[in-house]
Amino acid sequence: MALGFAVGVFGVLILAHAAYSTIQYRGLLKIMEEEFSGPPMTVLAEVLLGLGLCMWAGLTVPGKFLSIHPDSEENRIVSLPLNVDFMIFNHRGRAFSSEIDMKLKY
Amino acid sequence: MAGRNDSGASEKKSNEATNDMSTFNAENLQSNMKIIYYSRTFLSIIGGVIAGILGFTGFTGFIFYFLVMAITSVGLMAKAKFSVHSYFDSWNRIILDGFLGGLMSFVLFWTLAYDIVHIF
16 A cells, blocks of 8 residues: 555656656757657656556555455455344343443443 | 255345345445546546646547546456456446546646646
8 A cells, every 4th residue: 555655656756757857858949949749758758657657556556446245255244243234222221320421441 | 844945045046146236235336436436536637747748739638538548447447357246236337437537637637737848
């Protein structure tokens, strides 16, 4: 997770560096009075590298896919206690008087 | 009695096999949809910045956006290990959902990056 984040930040930094190189390249073209036809090869390579890194980070950082089958391995125990159908409230706890100030300790 | 129980159990199993997708863990499905949304949003922003850096204007930029979204779809399918039905309820969710949602962010960052790099 932290690795993915670091890779994403690194990819964004590479893109920022590519942008800076393009700005410098355009300044150079302005001095030489030529048209901007396309970015230089280095910028293209840098942008592709940045895109690859950011794509990897963008797919791994948000989290894993969780299975939606109710009978898969990881869903086995987790969803059982959350079933409202099995929660009962009509138990002996109502015999406690409501003046008792007890708190639940985890 | 035992025979009746057996047929009842097997009937329930075949029912379960056909009804499998009618009961699924909706909370996980929603979490998966959120993951897709985050991924697509981030990658459309990055795509916009790249389109601005490379100086795309007009139609080329939109072609680039669809290219980035297609690559994202392939990446998401690879992340789901190509067995879409254990994480989503249909193929459309992973391929088409959020396709156009990132378009606005893409255009915003595209114009931003283009202005920064090429105009100033």
